[in-house]
Amino acid sequence: MGRQPCCEKVGLKRGPWTVDEDHRLMNFILHNGIQCWKRVPKLAGLLRCGKSCRLRWINYLRPDLKRGDFTEEEEDRIIQLHEQLGNRWSKIASHFPGRTDNEIKNYWNTRIKKRLKLLGVDPITHKPYEGTKDENFVIIDENTRTVSPSSSLPRTVPAILSEELREDTRVVDHTKTVDEDEFTSDKVTADLLNNYVALCGGTTNSLLLDEGLMVHRQAGHCSNPSVSQQTFSASFADSNNISLTTSASESVQSIRVDGHSNGVRQWPMESSVQSFLDWDDLNYLHQADYPFF
DNA sequence: AATCAGATCAACCGCATCGCC
DNA sequence: GGGCGATGCGGTTGATCTGAT
Numbered sequence: 001m002g003r004q005p006c007c008e009k010v011g012l013k014r015g016p017w018t019v020d021e022d023h024r025l026m027n028f029i030l031h032n033g034i035q036c037w038k039r040v041p042k043l044a045g046l047l048r049c050g051k052s053c054r055l056r057w058i059n060y061l062r063p064d065l066k067r068g069d070f071t072e073e074e075e076d077r078i079i080q081l082h083e084q085l086g087n088r089w090s091k092i093a094s095h096f097p098g099r100t101d102n103e104i105k106n107y108w109n110t111r112i113k114k115r116l117k118l119l120g121v122d123p124i125t126h127k128p129y130e131g132t133k134d135e136n137f138v139i140i141d142e143n144t145r146t147v148s149p150s151s152s153l154p155r156t157v158p159a160i161l162s163e164e165l166r167e168d169t170r171v172v173d174h175t176k177t178v179d180e181d182e183f184t185s186d187k188v189t190a191d192l193l194n195n196y197v198a199l200c201g202g203t204t205n206s207l208l209l210d211e212g213l214m215v216h217r218q219a220g221h222c223s224n225p226s227v228s229q230q231t232f233s234a235s236f237a238d239s240n241n242i243s244l245t246t247s248a249s250e251s252v253q254s255i256r257v258d259g260h261s262n263g264v265r266q267w268p269m270e271s272s273v274q275s276f277l278d279w280d281d282l283n284y285l286h287q288a289d290y291p292f293f
Numbered sequence: 294a295a296t297c298a299g300a301t302c303a304a305c306c307g308c309a310t311c312g313c314c
Numbered sequence: 315g316g317g318c319g320a321t322g323c324g325g326t327t328g329a330t331c332t333g334a335t
Contacts, residue, residue, distance in 0.1 A: 016303070016329080038320070054321075055304065090323060105324070106302050 013047040017056055021046055025053055026061050059100045066098025070107055078104060079112060083126040 013021075028044035034057075037050035046053065070078070074096060081092045089101035089108075096104065108123075116123040 014305075036320075051306095051321085052304075059303070087324065101323075102303075109325095110301055 011047065012049055012052075014052075017060075021048070022056070022061060025056060029057060029061075055102075059102050064098055065100070066096075070099075074099075075107075075112060078108060079116070079126075082108065082112075082123075 017025075024044050024046055025040070028040065032043070034040070037054045040046075040050055040053045041048045044053070048056075077095065078092060081095055085091050087105075089105045093099055093101040093104050113123045116126075120128050122129050
């Protein structure tokens with residue numbers, strides 16, 4: 001008597017998500033919000049299970065996601081929190097707005113764990129290995145964050161920011177359902193567009209992106225060979241001004257859309273990123289100078 | 294240039310927990 | 315309080331990337 005699967009798996013797609021699927025899911029959630037994950041794939045026209053959609057949204061499509069490498073401060077904080085909370089990744093992630101539990105878990109397993117071992121610290125107990133021989137220990141180069149063998153024996157775990165933790169009682173509730181209010185806020189809208197552009201490179205009237213214009217998911221770098229040396233960003237100086245910027249190898253190109261009455265603040269919930277990008281004043285951006293369109 | 298090994302991380306799986314009836 | 319479905323969570327897998335040889 002096995003447990004029933006979370007969803008009917010026959011005929012469902014698995015593996016990496018395509019840009020089209022991302023588009024469909026994002027558009028659906030933007031239009032409808034999230035009520036029931038089980039129904040999302042059917043209503044959004046996706047051959048995925050609800051669980052997969054939820055994961056994709058939380059770990060990749062959510063507008064408030066922070067992308068890019070962890071900072072040293074974040075890394076230290078992860079170590080500190082892990083010592084207190086153990087492998088409770090979602091709890092740890094709640095201290096890092098924009099970071100996912102999966103991301104932190106992966107970072108721990110692939111980077112921090114190794115680093116602690118090199119330091120002679122047990123990543124589970126956060127204490128120096130018992131009876132460790134000298135050759136297992138290392139010198140830490142604080143400038144490069146690298147380690148090298150040493151005969152000296154560290155006796156304590158690297159500084160724990162216990163004072164800071166006590167002061168920081170703020171917990172971000174990542175379980176909160178995304179609602180309309182969140183999507184109508186300027187910040188979320190700006191984050192959303194940033195993410196959308198970073199994910200999709202922008203597009204005009206199709207769910208599909210131009211071939212070869214997949215944007216690298218790491219912080220606005222474009223993997224299209226023809227524009228690989230360029231980065232871009234979308235920013236919102238205020239509610240009426242949108243600045244889309246590309247940096248070519250020799251110059252920085254900037255487009256500014258000033259004082260439009262349909263500024264971000266008025267971007268309605270019932271509209272979508274698609275409709276935003278279909279906005280007339282952005283049409284002239286769809287030209288060769290801006291290859292992410 | 295080809296091959297291989299190790300690193301990385303998105304995605305999956307299955308159990309735990311929650312919340313409704 | 316118990317049953318059941320939905321969601322959350324953490325461990326694990328495997329495809330892809332990267333660097334070494």
